[in-house]
Amino acid sequence: MPSVFKAIVNALRDLIRFKVAWIIVWPILVATLFWLTIGYFFWDNFSELTYQAFSEMGIGEWLKNVESDWVAVSIQSLLHIIIFVPLIIITTLVITTIFVMPALIKLVANRNYPGLKREHGGSISGSIINAMLAIGIFILMWVVTLPLWTIGAGIIIPFVAAAFMNQQLFRYDALSEHASKQEIKIICASNRFSLWGLGLLTGFIQFVPVINLLAPIFTALAFIHFGLAHLKLLRAESEKSIRDIAIDQ
Template sequence: MRLLLDSFWRAVAYCMLPRVIVLSLLPLGLMVLLAAVFGYFFWDATVAWTREALDAWPLLSSFWSWIGRLFSGDVTSVLAPLVVVFAATPVIVVVSLLIVAGLMAGPLTTLVADRRFPALQRKKGASFFGSVARSLGLTVLALLALVVSMPLWLIPPLVLILPPLIWGWLTYRVMSFDALAEHASAEERAALLRAHRLPLLCIGVLCGYLGAAPSIVWASGLLFAAAFFVLVPLAIWIYTLVFAFSALWFAHYCLDALAQLRAQREAAAALAGAGSASEGGADQAVLSQWKSP
């Protein structure tokens, strides 16, 4: 419990560091860049295609005509850009978050290691590509679990329990592995994940519930369309900050646990060496007494 609470408060404090804040703002910059590239190369063609698609729907053509007569304007010419924006924004957001998520975990773990554990030896127990392959495999398993458990979401209590548990399990398996990949050996990592399975799962579940916070902002964006372009960047920043906090929490916990494990093993080895030395000295004393007349 001490390690859990200590790592929590340290992660909160690290979220206020300028470096972490800059990393959490990167998705906004990436979103603006991707939106600018999309607008420059594909905006006109996409809007024209969307307008043609709206006009081509037989069931809605009469509705557009009625709305046009009511407001004295071409409704599809106004609606087409809005449809493109609402359809393209989630894609741009997801791509930005995936890029930043892949680039944030390593630097945040390095930040914790350099500030708190500069003397901790790096045994490099996992490769980058192995970590990526493992993360993709676990993500597929989590998505399958979500799909299989969807019928149970109709039961009111389970919809608040099952998705956070699944995402918490995924977060625990991926982030704990990544936090130890650089510093722990394969044997040390397996021992730590086995000994601290329950606290790490608790961290993952809590981070899973925190990850639901941007959903409230998304829902607000749908309800208040006028503030959509303000609420969407806010949701992205909150989500990225939650990701940064999660990575920092796992990094503080796992690296502290690794340092304690190595200290315990070194103390046990020193004690065993001292015991062997004392036994050897006693044997030499007995031998010398036996040889003396």
Template sequence: MKLLLNSFWRAVAYCMHPRVIALSFLPLILLVALSLGLGYFYWEPALDMVRSMLDASEWMGRMWTWLETAGVGQLKVALAPLLVIFAVTPFIVVLSLLVVALMMTPALVSLVAERRFPMLEKKKGGTLIGGLFWSLGSILLALVAMLVSVPLWLVPPLILVLPPLIWGWLTYRVMSYDALSLHASKDERREIFRRHRLSLLGIGILTGYLGAAPSLVWASGALFAAAFVILVPLAIWIYTLVFAFSSLWFAHYLLAALEALRAEQLISPTPPGSTASPVVVLEPVTVQDPHDLGNPPVLPAP
């Protein structure tokens, strides 16, 4: 718990560092360009498709009639943009995580290592290609889990638990690998994952809940169309800062855990993940000349 809290406050402090703030704008520029490009080409077709689906639904037609009777028929105008935005949001989150992992996390880990762990040896147990495949595989598993769990979101308590749990697991997988890829060997990484799995998952879940906060900004952008152009980049930047904070939190926690593991190995040099076998020291046995058969061999005293 001490390591968890210590790394948390250090990550908060590092978020105020000028280098971290400057790095947070690099993914923002890329994501804003991507969002505007997709919106320019596909926003209106997506709205038309959603509206045609809503108009073709007999059940939705009855609901529109009831809403118009109640005097709130204008909600029909805002429903289609809301549905499009809510459908796109998970993919924006995943893309933000991937962009931060590729563009920001190595720089943030280097910043933490330079300032706190300058003497920590770099064993380079991970590679860029390995990290990319690790991230893509984890993202694919998270998307499958999200799609499978969507029906459970209709149960009120589970919608507050399942999405942050899945995003937390994804954040833990991606950020932990990237934080240790340069400094830890494969065996050290596996050992740290084994020892600190619950704490790392807790960090991922907490940052997952933080990542759900910008969804309010997305919803506001749908309700106030005039501010949509401003609120969408703001939401993406908040996502980026949340992921940057999670990168710093994982970096502080994991590099400190790696330093402690190596200090432990210096005291008891046992390879990570292995079990030390007891060393048995045998005393030499003195045997007489085989030609001297008159006397028995001399054995050491017990």
């Protein structure tokens, strides 16, 4: 796991660089405006769906029995915010991985991996398909595991879901510009547990108020550093093997 922690340290360093500042702001603003618009036009429908979900978890009946109306309304509003914030973060993650990653990759690659050849094994369509797959499985995880909240085991769901979302979204895009298709497959397959570990560690930040606004860009930087470092190592090992074969012959 040393490579995971090294990627996180490098991401923290890059996060405070001035050039990254503008990249941090606009995905969050777009995601927030999007969900504010959705909430304005579909708030009643959203409230009904939320209440049905609360009922499934046993919270709905409890809210009905709360004597003070303002207390019940305050609790419902707080729960709406708890749901609203993750939606913004998820949307920001998707915007980041599809639209912001090229700029971040350029920043990281030019400074830390200037000699790394670009093979362009990924594509925009591949990134979009990967993002749609990640969102679909993420939503399915929440729906299927919803009953676990009734027995208290649901507390682990957000962390597992965040770990999956992060590693699924960013592992492909972090390598898509520099690695070939085969190199992407090799790195993802041989570092499966490390990618999940990095996804989990970066996912924790998504649950820290205020700091979680930086989570999407921080996660992207961490996966870029992780991916490019392993790509550099993979190519170095491949070149060494070729030299060894040439010497033996």
